[in-house]
């Protein structure tokens with residue numbers, strides 16, 4: 575939910591990283607955290623299992639600078655990708671302004687990608703949002719792996735509204751900031767329309 | 769799309785802060801925070817420098833969301849308050865209106881009974897401020913929608929954010 579605070583002159587927006595388990599959502603946030611200046615970020619919180627799987631969410635607050643005298647702050651969240659955590663995923667989507675879908679490029683994860691987008695669509699609907707209208711970027715992660723499917727095959731299967739799409743190797747930071755910028759821009763453009 | 773924007777003006781902000789300061793004093797609390805249900809801080813009072821407010825906001829909202837989920841599972845609409853008891857510091861979490869969360873952090877100088885009582889009283893006042901805020905968010909006193917400072921942002925403004 576975009577929160578415009580005239581008293582402190584801040585705009586706060588919420589971006590959620592969605593996608594199948596082990597796709598690299600948490601890795602995206604970790605890379606962003608590692609590459610931003612200390613004064614522009616808050617603490618990163620990870621509610622994870624002992625095996626580093628996201629249990630509830632990761633959270634990273636980020637200041638991107640100011641627009642028209644307003645500090646723009648983005649709150650980045652990841653959801654737990656494992657199928658059985660659906661109730662938690664739903665909760666994280668509350669008040670979302672934009673979504674990044676992190677797809678796993680490996681051939682054997684294609685069904686999981688498709689299922690996860692369907693699940694995203696359904697959960698957004700429950701909050702009254704429309705996946706077709708919400709600011710949205712698509713990331714093909716794990717491009718470094720030998721079993722990665724060709725980009726055009728993935729594009730045909732996962733891209734549904736010509737959303738901005740990026741190839742990434744999140745563990746090395748490739749494509750991470752481009753993806754974030756693409757969704758942040760769409761959110762700010764939405765703000766202009768309102 | 770649901771009404772996905774919360775607009776807070778100087779006037780309401782000051783009124784909310786005043787209520788929070790009063791509550792903090794009446795309840796002898798260390799600090800009081802008002803968050804939005806999606807995890808953003810609205811206002812605070814007390815020893816706020818002693819805490820990481822941004823992290824508190826997101827975790828409290830997560831906590832409330834999870835508890836709401838639990839309530840629904842057993843057929844309750846919601847659990848209206850939460851209480852976490854530590855060795856020295858304690859938390860009291862409650863819902864204000866439909867969309868805000870009030871977090872009170874207190875220690876042995878206060879008690880759960882006192883906090884509960886005072887929270888109840890100030891919640892009524894804060895709810896009223898929220899209602900007025902929501903109305904104002906959609907129109908000003910002359911019935912016009914307030915001009916958004918972002919109506920005029922340019923692509924250059926947006927690109928400049930990502931320049932470094």
Ligand SMILES: Nc1nc2c(ncn2[C@@H]2O[C@H](COP(=O)(O)OP(=O)(O)OP(=O)(O)O)[C@@H](O)[C@H]2O)c(=O)[nH]1
Pocket residue numbers: 593594595596597598599600601602626627628629652653654655656715716717718719742743744745746
């Ligand atoms: N080879 C390779 N490994 C990656 C890449 N991105 C992430 N990983 C690895 O994939 C594993 C899972 O990454 P996470 O970021 O934890 O995945 P997640 O999407 O948060 O998973 P859940 O929390 O279960 O939903 C980790 O071991 C990462 O190091 C990538 O681009 N290439």
Ligand SMILES: [Mg+2]
Pocket residue numbers: 599600601627628652653654655
């Ligand atoms: Mg994760």
